[in-house]
Amino acid sequence: MTAETSLIHELPSVTVRRTVVSAMANNVYLITHRQSGAQVLIDAADDAPAIRRMLQDSAADSAATAKLLLVAITHRHWDHVRALAGIAGGIPTAAGREDAAGIESESGVAVSRQLEHGDVLETDGITLHAVHLRGHTAGSIAYILADGGTTLIFSGDSLFPGGVGNTESDPRRFASLLADVEERLFGAYSDDAVVLPGHGDPTTLGAERPSLPEWRERGW
Structure with missing residues (x-):
């Protein structure tokens, strides 16, 4: 069930839309290049019809015909890939190398490009930098988009308001994730x-930075 579809950022080169899907309120983000019409979807989490509606809504965001060229996946967990088979359909996909096998197992879709920390995705005017954040899953990736002085961090389940992602009470995973996030x-x-x-x-980041010592002390 879709909770919301909206245009959330209008930057000089791109727009960003979000739809919220499933009982777990997963965010699905769509980046559209204003001139080329190129599009990147972040996490085909669930509800392919809702994602297609967002794609239709985005037609007005570009001077050219909008076209989805890449699905970038933040991590392998099932709730982030349930609509992947219904959306990807021959469209290239990207995800962290360590999570690629799990994504294929969960969704039936192979990962076209397996990412390492520091890799760059270039898609007809859209540039995303891959940041490997180890802990929530072994291959979790945050995608960084910089445009017109604004930096957007698509953090998946590795960073939220109030803390880092779930590491299942494993102190080593928590320490790894917090260190990478910091x-x-x-x-x-x-x-x-x-x-x-x-x-x-x-x-x-400014709103969360003062809480880093508290997160470290509490261990989650």
Whole structure:
């Protein structure tokens, strides 16, 4: 069931839309390049008809004919890939190398490009930088989009308002995820960077930064 479809960012080169799907309130994001019409979908989480409606709505976001060219997956968990088979249909996919086998097992869709930390995805004007965040899953990837002085971080389930993602009470996984989030997100991007998580509302690195010591102390 779709909770919401909306245009959430209008940047100089791209627009970003979001639809919220499933009982787990998964966020599905759509990036559209204003000039080329190229599109990247972040997490075909569930409800293919709702995603297609968002794709239809996005036709007005570009001067050219909009065309979905890539599905970028944040991680392998089932609730983030349930609509992948219904949406991908020959469209290239990208995900973290360590999660690729799990994504294929969950969705039946092979990952076209298996990402390492620091890889760059270029899609007809849309540039995404892959940040490997180890802990929620072994291959979780955040995608960074910078445009016109705005930085968007599509963080999947690795960073939320109020903490990092679930590491199932495993202290090693938690330590790994927190270290990666601190170094690769908080240490690399400014406080005004917008975090667009896999569930729930957006936040900024600046809003969350003061809480890092608290997260470390509580262990989740």
